[in-house]
Amino acid sequence: MPSLRDWAKALKRDTLALWLAARDHRTPLAAKLLAGGVAAYALSPIDLIPDFIPVLGLLDDLLVVPIGIWLVLKLIPAPLMEELRERAGKLAERPNSMVGLLLVLTIWFALAAAAGLYLIREV
Known part of the structure; x- marks a missing residue:
């Protein structure tokens, strides 16, 4: 069973992969638009529901981003997504x-x- 840390790392990688997908010419237009929106939402400091609202503030991050990623994964061809995930993993590993x-x-x-x-x- 994957740990929470592994899940968070995969979520970060997939968010970066979506950002790459939104800029890739091989990605279908609908997937580009949705991928760009999900990545922008995940990386933006502005939330639909502010984080200071108990439970709901964090719940939107825990639901909106994974559901958005899931929807985009349905629209992007699997081989392309694997390539984008690999590129995102390499980018995420760069030293700070x-x-x-x-x-x-x-x-x-x-x-x-x-x-x-x-x-x-x-x-």
Whole structure:
């Protein structure tokens, strides 16, 4: 029986595969539109039901995304989906760069500090 961690990893891989499917020219148009919508919903910080609403907030994520993935899987040819899953798995395994994160955060902090100093001097 697969563990929750394995299920979450597969869900993440399939969401990325849907994003790839939405951009692949071999994917049928209806599947492209649905795949793009499901992937955008899964990756978006905006939910149909906000997460702070007890039970319902998390339930929509647990139902909408898997049902959407299931529907898209019915529309995409199996060999194409396997290829997209393989590509998504390779993309998901790429290492995360802590140096890159620190660099981006430093740039944002410097820009915010410069904007703050500019506003202070103008007021």
